[in-house]
Amino acid sequence: MERVYINTISGHEGKEVTLKGWLYNIRSSGKLIFPEFRDGTGLIQGVVSKNEVDEKVWNDFNDLTQESSVIVTGLVTKHPKKEDTYEIQVKNLEIIQIAEPYPITPKEHGVDFLSDRRHLWLRSQRQAAILRIRNELVQSIREYMYNNGFILFDTPIFTPNACEGTSTLFATDYFDLGKAYLSQSGQLYAEAGAIALGKVYTFGPTFRAENSMTRRHITEFWMMEPEMAYYDIDDNMDLIEDFLEYVIQRVLKNCSKELKSIGRDTSKLENVLKPFPRITYEEAVDILMEKDIPLIKKTENGEEHIRPFPFGEDFGAPHEEAIVENFNKPVMVHRWPAEAKAFYMKRDPKDPKIVLGVDVLAPEGFGEIIGGSQREDNLELLKQRIIEHDLPIEAFSWYIDLRRFGSVPHSGFGLGLERLVSWVCNLDHIREAIPFPRRPNRITP
Ligand code: 4AD
Numbered sequence: 001m002e003r004v005y006i007n008t009i010s011g012h013e014g015k016e017v018t019l020k021g022w023l024y025n026i027r028s029s030g031k032l033i034f035p036e037f038r039d040g041t042g043l044i045q046g047v048v049s050k051n052e053v054d055e056k057v058w059n060d061f062n063d064l065t066q067e068s069s070v071i072v073t074g075l076v077t078k079h080p081k082k083e084d085t086y087e088i089q090v091k092n093l094e095i096i097q098i099a100e101p102y103p104i105t106p107k108e109h110g111v112d113f114l115s116d117r118r119h120l121w122l123r124s125q126r127q128a129a130i131l132r133i134r135n136e137l138v139q140s141i142r143e144y145m146y147n148n149g150f151i152l153f154d155t156p157i158f159t160p161n162a163c164e165g166t167s168t169l170f171a172t173d174y175f176d177l178g179k180a181y182l183s184q185s186g187q188l189y190a191e192a193g194a195i196a197l198g199k200v201y202t203f204g205p206t207f208r209a210e211n212s213m214t215r216r217h218i219t220e221f222w223m224m225e226p227e228m229a230y231y232d233i234d235d236n237m238d239l240i241e242d243f244l245e246y247v248i249q250r251v252l253k254n255c256s257k258e259l260k261s262i263g264r265d266t267s268k269l270e271n272v273l274k275p276f277p278r279i280t281y282e283e284a285v286d287i288l289m290e291k292d293i294p295l296i297k298k299t300e301n302g303e304e305h306i307r308p309f310p311f312g313e314d315f316g317a318p319h320e321e322a323i324v325e326n327f328n329k330p331v332m333v334h335r336w337p338a339e340a341k342a343f344y345m346k347r348d349p350k351d352p353k354i355v356l357g358v359d360v361l362a363p364e365g366f367g368e369i370i371g372g373s374q375r376e377d378n379l380e381l382l383k384q385r386i387i388e389h390d391l392p393i394e395a396f397s398w399y400i401d402l403r404r405f406g407s408v409p410h411s412g413f414g415l416g417l418e419r420l421v422s423w424v425c426n427l428d429h430i431r432e433a434i435p436f437p438r439r440p441n442r443i444t445p
């Protein structure tokens with residue numbers, strides 16, 4: 001008997017096939033049992049008729065529990081009423097294991113209960129659909145990069161220096177060499193790659209020791225970072241636009257079934273077509289003033305609301321939401337006050353208080369999904385910034401070298417994969433965007 005997967009079942013109508021999977025659900029009515037099977041690729045309903053199967057098969061079905069592993073054979077038929085739906089008329093059943101009482105049932109469970117059982121929660125149809133969408137996004141990102149001449153350039157996770165500020169570093173002992181830090185970003189290494197290979201990207205896990213319990217923060221996340229020689233900030237924004245359009249349009253095409261199954265309203269994503277609005281930080285602050293959105297500072301006795309929003313401060317979730325509200329596409333906010341951004345960003349030749357950075361804010365209030373910039377390519381200015389940011393200059397000596405030997409204007413950006421997944425899937429919380437999320441209060445399972 002041919003072993004088939006549920007997602008290709010329509011090609012086997014009228015044939016007898018074997019499915020290898022698990023029992024998802026079961027109900028019976030008199031002389032019929034309706035077991036529902038899953039095999040990782042989808043769900044299918046079986047029909048077991050007491051008059052058509054051996055007594056042993058009938059009795060075995062009565063013993064089956066949720067998530068028992070089973071191999072079934074039967075005839076593939078079209079569902080009598082439902083369009084595009086198939087069933088399996090079960091002939092035989094082989095039980096691989098009878099599962100113990102399964103803790104996750106179709107009733108509602110609390111999020112802590114589910115998070116403690118993430119290794120099992122992943123089997124739910126919704127979680128599996130989200131992870132298939134994540135898979136498609138990763139594939140489309142890699143294909144875009146490959147098709148556009150970017151070379152994959154893997155960067156190290158153990159690093160001797162910070163990239164995005166010293167306050168969010170995870171340190172670990174590294175033999176006789178003192179401390180190593182888990183990478184916050186592969187960017188600095190990708191810059192060496194761009195000078196060597198022209199256009200590169202790095203795509204791997206990154207770490208931030210940020211004690212934030214928001215719906216957008218995890219301590220270990222995947223970041224895709226392209227870096228391009230001879231690209232200025234405008235070239236960088238052109239690339240971001242073209243790249244995001246490709247990735248979003250492709251996931252809409254290739255994951256329409258999964259997006260539908262998780263209830264995503266895709267009309268908002270269909271809108272993600274070039275060009276995207278480009279506004280300066282100053283224009284973004286004007287929007288905040290117009291909407292009277294204050295800066296909220298935590299103080300000893302609560303919160304202080306500062307109006308109007310002061311120039312120079314970074315945006316939080318309420319600001320990002322207010323900025324994108326008027327647009328139905330990702331918004332590129334560029335030209336930031338230097339004090340809000342990292343040491344490596346190049347100053348605007350027109351205004352030394354401003355850096356040539358860009359943040360991309362996703363629509364529907366999902367906030368920053370991309371951060372990027374043109375890089376400081378001047379040797380003396382770069383050294384000065386490292387000192388101003390109180391960073392240990394020796395650890396950056398190799399990085400500074402890049403400005404000694406054939407320095408060129410160059411740019412790049414970093415896309416947070418789980419932020420992208422959260423937006424595309426319209427998730428309430430980033431914890432569902434990665435198989436095993438790491439947060440300040442959770443390292444298991
Ligand atoms: O804006 P960030 O900090 O930029 C960088 O790391 C640059 N070195 C990137 C570059 O230019 N090559 O981070 C980039 C993106 C953010 O826009 C966000 O999507 C994601 O990484 N990100 C996080 N995602 C989940 N949890 C966190 N704690 C994140 N911190 C950043």
Ligand code: MG
Binds near residue numbers: 359368370371
């Ligand atoms: Mg950022």
